[in-house]
């Protein structure tokens with residue numbers, strides 16, 4: 001039987017799911033419903049007329065692992081190889097990482113020498129944390145906070161500084177609330193399998209790593225390994241990826257793409273789903289939801305209350321993103337950027353030195369420095385109040401004050417652009433794994449023709465979301 005599949009949400013997750021569906025003859029019709037006026041979701045690039053490019057969302061993608069190779073396979077299929085901007089592992093943006101602690105920038109230790117000696121802001125060699133790991137007991141719980149896990153295994157200082165920063169730099173979240181099992185599954189699995197992270201890395205954790213058998217790497221994916229890439233972007237910004245996906249889907253003729261089409265309600269009828277939009281309804285045999293969990297919860301019928309309740313428990317945080325452009329070369333150090341622990345500054349999560357990783361996005365023919373300041377996250381309400389009430393002036397001032405204090409940049413920016421991204425990053429709090437288990441059990445037990453995709457569930461990176469989008473499509477129509 002040929003199916004009609006509706007994909008809800010035109011972010012990178014929904015677009016990827018649709019793209020892989022469109023490769024199969026089993027799906028006679030695909031309808032992609034996007035609530036806003038644009039495709040791409042949080043992939044959102046500002047292309048200034050003078051040629052400069054600024055990123056509101058992701059600015060770079062790591063190439064590592066099965067999920068990294070999978071994304072590059074799709075980049076290659078879309079014909080974007082010539083658009084790639086590549087940051088090698090030798091690039092200073094990859095080698096230099098900084099924490100801002102005690103009013104100073106500290107370079108993260110690298111190599112064996114770096115971990116064998118005491119390197120500020122740490123009060124002891126990181127190697128001693130490795131010794132603690134060898135002796136520390138397994139955690140007694142099925143899940144715990146990242147902070148608790150790292151404190152037990154590697155010591156409180158590493159938890160308070162490095163891991164606190166890492167959780168702010170990835171999830172804009174609080175490591176004292178985030179789940180180690182869901183946010184860093186490899187760490188959790190290493191301890192489960194071998195009691196110790198070090199022993200786990202030495203002898204392997206065995207078992208399923210949670211990702212299906214990946215497709216064979218494309219020539220591009222192999223190239224990324226041979227050339228030792230660290231991360232990549234695209235000449236016209238990360239938004240070029242959803243744009244290419246949209247163009248590819250439009251060419252096929254079997255995909256109807258609707259923007260300005262917010263899904264209001266989903267009802268399961270005898271013949272399948274009835275999807276209510278502001279100006280009509282769409283019917284489909286199967287739905288792939290690539291909406292944020294809370295948006296899906298709002299669309300589900302009251303009869304699915306238990307499912308909606310579980311979906312609503314997946315919290316989100318709001319991030320204020322401020323793009324800044326300065327005259328000349330103003331950075332005191334080259335690197336990817338710096339992160340700030342919550343003990344140092346609750347509101348400012350970190351600063352990305354965009355011009356170091358991707359100078360090609362600078363204004364052509366001019367010497368400028370582009371920076372992005374990320375603020376708020378789990379501390380947004382505490383620091384800025386209600387997202388609706390925060391002014392652009394307020395967040396730009398806060399961002400330039402942080403750049404002045406932390407990087408010693410006294411000049412005013414030539415240009416700035418700020419946005420408050422409401423509910424933009426899901427928070428995998430302790431127990432997220434159980435919520436997912438309950439959600440998937442409900443869908444299976446009630447035989448709902450519904451598949452879930454997107455950052456709310458199995459990973460918040462672009463690579464995770466793209467990998468999930470392909471898996472969802474292939475679970476419906478079979479592999480490539």
Ligand SMILES: Cc1cc2nc3c(=O)[nH]c(=O)nc-3n(C[C@H](O)[C@H](O)[C@H](O)COP(=O)(O)OP(=O)(O)OC[C@H]3O[C@@H](n4cnc5c(N)ncnc54)[C@H](O)[C@@H]3O)c2cc1C
Nearest residue numbers: 009011012013035041042057058262263454455460461462
């Ligand atoms: C500031 C920021 C920086 C980031 N940096 C990185 C990075 O450096 N590296 C990295 O790997 N990842 C990064 N990410 C994460 C990554 O961008 C996201 O996880 C990913 O884009 C999420 O994709 P998605 O398709 O799951 O969701 P979304 O992008 O949220 O897409 C969901 C879509 O659904 C639409 N929608 C919502 N409700 C409805 C409705 N009722 N009906 C129809 N449509 C609806 C929305 O408009 C949206 O287009 C960053 C995220 C943010 C916010």
Ligand SMILES: C=Cc1c2[nH]c(c1C)Cc1[nH]c(c(CCC(=O)O)c1C)Cc1[nH]c(c(C)c1CCC(=O)O)Cc1[nH]c(c(C)c1C=C)C2
Nearest residue numbers: 097098168169170172336337338349350351352374460461
């Ligand atoms: C979902 C939101 C994400 C944000 N960034 C990433 C995601 C998935 C990608 C990412 N960012 C960092 C890492 C850690 C490991 C690494 O490879 O570096 C990953 C996978 C850390 C990070 N994030 C920011 C900076 C400056 C750094 C340090 C990087 C380094 O030193 O190499 C900027 C930043 N990006 C996001 C936030 C919330 C943020 C806050 C400052 C979103």
